[in-house]
Amino acid sequence: MTGDELLRILATLANPHRLRVLAALTRERNYVSALARELGISRALLQVHLRKLEAAGLVRANLELSEDGKAMKFYEIEPFAVELSPESVADAVQTLTSTEISTEKGSQA
Numbered sequence: 001m002t003g004d005e006l007l008r009i010l011a012t013l014a015n016p017h018r019l020r021v022l023a024a025l026t027r028e029r030n031y032v033s034a035l036a037r038e039l040g041i042s043r044a045l046l047q048v049h050l051r052k053l054e055a056a057g058l059v060r061a062n063l064e065l066s067e068d069g070k071a072m073k074f075y076e077i078e079p080f081a082v083e084l085s086p087e088s089v090a091d092a093v094q095t096l097t098s099t100e101i102s103t104e105k106g107s108q109a
Contacts (some may be wrong), residue, residue: 001082006089008080012056017041019050022077023095025059029076050075 001007012018020039024030032050036043053059060078063071 001088001092003092004098006082006092007096008056009058009080012052012058015049015052017045020051021046021049021053022058022097025075025077029074031072031074033102 013022021035024035024038030092032043032046038045039046048057048070050061054061054075057078058080059075062074062076064074066072
């Protein structure tokens, strides 16, 4: 794993909502409205988190038609494994393309 990939994944996982989304999708794939109800958050907020998880390669989306013809976007886990050890971090650092760390709005490095 490259340093940039490791940073993207760790930054994505550094949010409790996204961890809860991953935990829910580990149990079963789901569509946005049902997942938002299950997690007790708005669909708009969930969409933001799902986009970040998808961009990091941790979930994938599939558009499907329901029985009544509505398009529904189902999300599921994209299998992944992240090894964190002093050695894997040292190896990843060698491939960083940027020395800047992007953080979420309002957080500090």
